[in-house]
Amino acid sequence: MPDADVMRARSAFDEVLRFELRGPGDTANAMRRIATRERIPFGKLWALRYRPPKEIASHILARIEAAHAAARLRQLERLAHDVEVTASIAGASHPAVREGEALLRSAGRAAEVADPRVACPAVHPVQAHAAVLIGQFRGQS
Numbered sequence: 566m567p568d569a570d571v572m573r574a575r576s577a578f579d580e581v582l583r584f585e586l587r588g589p590g591d592t593a594n595a596m597r598r599i600a601t602r603e604r605i606p607f608g609k610l611w612a613l614r615y616r617p618p619k620e621i622a623s624h625i626l627a628r629i630e631a632a633h634a635a636a637r638l639r640q641l642e643r644l645a646h647d648v649e650v651t652a653s654i655a656g657a658s659h660p661a662v663r664e665g666e667a668l669l670r671s672a673g674r675a676a677e678v679a680d681p682r683v684a685c686p687a688v689h690p691v692q693a694h695a696a697v698l699i700g701q702f703r704g705q706s
Contacts, residue, residue, distance in 0.1 A: 571617055574626045577633035578613055584636045603632040641672055 578599075585595040596614070600607040605628050612618055613629075648665035655662065 568619075570623075570626055571613075571619070571621050574621050574629045575613055575617060577629050578610065581629070581632050581636045582614070584640065599632060603628050605629065605632075637672075641669065645669060 581599060582592070582595055585599055586592065587595065596610050597607055599605070600610050605625060609625055613621070644665055648662055648669070651659060651665070652662045
């Protein structure tokens with residue numbers, strides 16, 4: 566289903582772009598940074614954002630999904646660091662620390678219930694990495 570693939574690629578790319586943006590007016594530069602880092606042609610990303618194609622090549626979709634998984638992993642690492650800093654300042658029982666831990670745990674469970682028909686090998690390391698981050702935060706090895 567080309568429409569479903571295009572929508573999946575578009576939503577994943579929109580989220581990666583949102584993570585990459587540094588402020589207003591940085592859209593084109595952020596798209597170029599993503600294209601360079603992920604080895605995706607800039608024209609494909611531009612077309613995906615401004616005039617969605619009728620279908621998308623499987624290798625482009627796979628690279629966009631891998632970029633999304635990597636961006637999600639970076640966000641989880643940032644969250645784990647923020648939770649650790651907040652816990653050292655405000656204490657482990659602070660509501661923000663509990664909410665951060667809950668988000669890290671739910672990120673691990675989200676990978677478990679992912680659609681098994683979608684082959685995205687980068688999703689499971691996110692789940693494993695979230696569990697490691699929670700373990701490190703609690704002082705476990």
